[in-house]
Amino acid sequence: MQLRFLGKNSTVGDCPTLYNTDRDTYLVQGWKIFANDLLMQLDIPEGHTAVEVPTELFEFLKEDGLTAGEFRRLEDPIMVLTPGGTYLVQGLEVTDPQALSQMEIADYETVVEVPKAAITALLEEPRGVDLQRPAQPAL
Numbered sequence: 001m002q003l004r005f006l007g008k009n010s011t012v013g014d015c016p017t018l019y020n021t022d023r024d025t026y027l028v029q030g031w032k033i034f035a036n037d038l039l040m041q042l043d044i045p046e047g048h049t050a051v052e053v054p055t056e057l058f059e060f061l062k063e064d065g066l067t068a069g070e071f072r073r074l075e076d077p078i079m080v081l082t083p084g085g086t087y088l089v090q091g092l093e094v095t096d097p098q099a100l101s102q103m104e105i106a107d108y109e110t111v112v113e114v115p116k117a118a119i120t121a122l123l124e125e126p127r128g129v130d131l132q133r134p135a136q137p138a139l
Contacts, residue, residue, distance in 0.1 A: 001099040003027065007060025009053070015106065016053040018060045021099070026119055028053060028089045029103060029111045041080055042090060050090040051112050052082065058119075066123060078118050089114060 002022040009016045019027040030051030033039055042050055080088040091112030094100060105111065 001096050003099060003102045006063040007057070009057040015104065015109070016051075016057050017103065018057055019103075020064050020116075021113070023113075024116045025113045026116055027094060027099065027103075027111050027113055028057070028091065029105060029109055030057075030089065032108055032110050033088065038082060038088060042088065044090060047092060048090060049093040049110060049112055050088050051110055052086050052088055054086055055081075058087075061119070061123070066120060078114060079122060 004020040006018040006020055006026075008018075015029070016031070017027075017029040019029070021027060028051055030053035033050055033052055038052070039050075044050060078090055080090075082088060089112055091114040094111040094113050100111070103111065
């Protein structure tokens with residue numbers, strides 16, 4: 001698997017990172033989830049895991065030609081917004097030695113692979129919603 005670095009949301013000791021792959025997927029490197037209340041929100045299938053990342057990490061989608069910024073909708077189980085204002089991102093746990101060798105991964109981090117189509121679907125406007133309709137006047 002070949003990777004293209006899109007961006008890193010780095011503060012001291014924290015390095016969530018976003019990559020594009022040659023498999024039409026994104027790799028999301030983020031913090032391992034240990035909080036039971038967060039894990040209870042997810043139904044993680046065999047071979048999958050989830051990472052926690054700052055919402056700002058996905059601003060780097062612009063490096064791949066996509067609209068950056070906040071997602072217009074979230075979809076279980078791929079993306080969940082936490083009460084702390086971060087995203088839980090669920091995907092296939094990355095075990096490919098070639099891919100992992102191209103990254104610097106701290107002990108408290110792991111990497112998930114998410115189909116590009118799943119991420120781009122979250123950036124689209126919700127279907128069937130009339131966004132041009134004026135707000136109803138207060139009674």
